[in-house]
Amino acid sequence: MKHDWATAPRRATHDARNGLPNPVIPAADASQRPRRPQEGSTAMPTTRLAERLSAMNLPEGVTTSPLPNVYYFRSSISRPRAPVVYDPGIVVLAQGSKTGHLGDRSYVYDARHYLVLSLPMPFECETNVEPGKPLLGVGVTVSPALIAELLLDLGETAVANPPEHSVEACVTPPEMIDAAERLVAALDNERDTRLLAPAIAREIAYRALVGDRGDALRAVAARHGRYAEIAGVLREMHASYDRTFNVEDLAGSLKMSPAMFHRHFKAITATTPLQYLKAIRLDKARLLMASEGIPASVAATRVGYESRSQFSREFKKHFGATPTEEAAKWRGHVPSS
CATH class of the missing domain: 2.60.120 (Jelly Rolls)
Known part of the structure; x- marks a missing residue:
């Protein structure tokens, strides 16, 4: 579906998708x-x-x-x-x-x-x-x-x-x-x-x-070509976000060098493989805390983080709020389990 965080929901992965103001862009471009x-x-x-x-x-x-x-x-x-x-x-x-x-x-x-x-x-x-x-x-x-x-x-x-x-x-x-x-x-x-x-x-x-x-x-x-190959990797990361992914292994599975894999990945997603996985994990953690009422430490483990402090640090940097603050903000705005 969703996550505007939503929004584009998915039944168990809905985001409460929300929008934001446009950045100032030079009129010449x-x-x-x-x-x-x-x-x-x-x-x-x-x-x-x-x-x-x-x-x-x-x-x-x-x-x-x-x-x-x-x-x-x-x-x-x-x-x-x-x-x-x-x-x-x-x-x-x-x-x-x-x-x-x-x-x-x-x-x-x-x-x-x-x-x-x-x-x-x-x-x-x-x-x-x-x-x-x-x-x-x-x-x-x-x-x-x-x-x-x-x-x-x-x-x-x-x-x-x-x-x-x-x-x-x-x-x-x-x-x-x-x-x-x-x-x-x-x-x-x-x-x-x-x-x-x-x-x-x-x-x-x-x-x-x-x-x-x-x-x-x-x-x-599409089943063939670089776009289809990267799309397959994205779907795998999206479905198994709690796993550990190694960029070298992902590149090797597609018969690409790590540099080529990075280039194709960023051309499609506008971000790097590690940043993509981090965004998916943090979004899932927010969803879990808001919909299931679980604490940050449990959410961190369920989405693949081994360090609670790293999770809290990256969460606040990503969303601009602590896990507790963000969960309280969205609790009641997403479907409960």
Whole structure:
């Protein structure tokens, strides 16, 4: 799904994904400005979607839905730039806006622009809301199997060359908004959840796949090439974050030198392997403390830290608050175990 920390949740790894203010970027360098797709006639307001989500009286943060790969999120206040982790998938906002920052690039997504991610990606995000209009949205996580199935039905193949970026913001077409509205409605009924919701979530993935930035999702199903190899490593690190990873071993498994592995890894993630793993571990620790109420020492061990002091030091540097402060801040904003 999620974690804006969320947000892009995952059922047990939801982030309360939040956005942050844009950095000051010299006007002369247009390539680094926040990527907000050009408005077009194909975009449409998401009022009905916002009304449906508002009527649900969602709690702050991320909320799991009856469907494992779908989640909701809400934020009644603007939140400053902070680290989050998103799973591969699509984020559709009905109200409010977020700005995600990855490396030297920024992505704005709001009621007229959805976000698509092809890899589990730690980045930074800020949330912006207007008084009386909380940020509301729905996210759908996708798997390589789902994208491969859709490509097979389309008679197409995964991209031979990697996409320029693993995160993209795209103008939301009317069909995407309509599908999101129907998905939220279906999830409000037990029978519709079983019979209709999975197909509608699949439709949302399809709409993104055939959209202007579909290559970002096509890459999810790629099995060959450097992008696919690094993507495989990211998924492994994401799933087994409590393990010890050795960069030399990872590089060797891909028949790369450590220097080449670092270069390809950073080109895709805008960070180093060790920093990526650290971000995943700290995000998971925050989730565990907030959702399960466990102390920092237990969370540190469960995410792979051997030193409590190192965990506390790196946690505060990453989030700008101690584990206890951050857990108290997010407790009640994420689903409990």
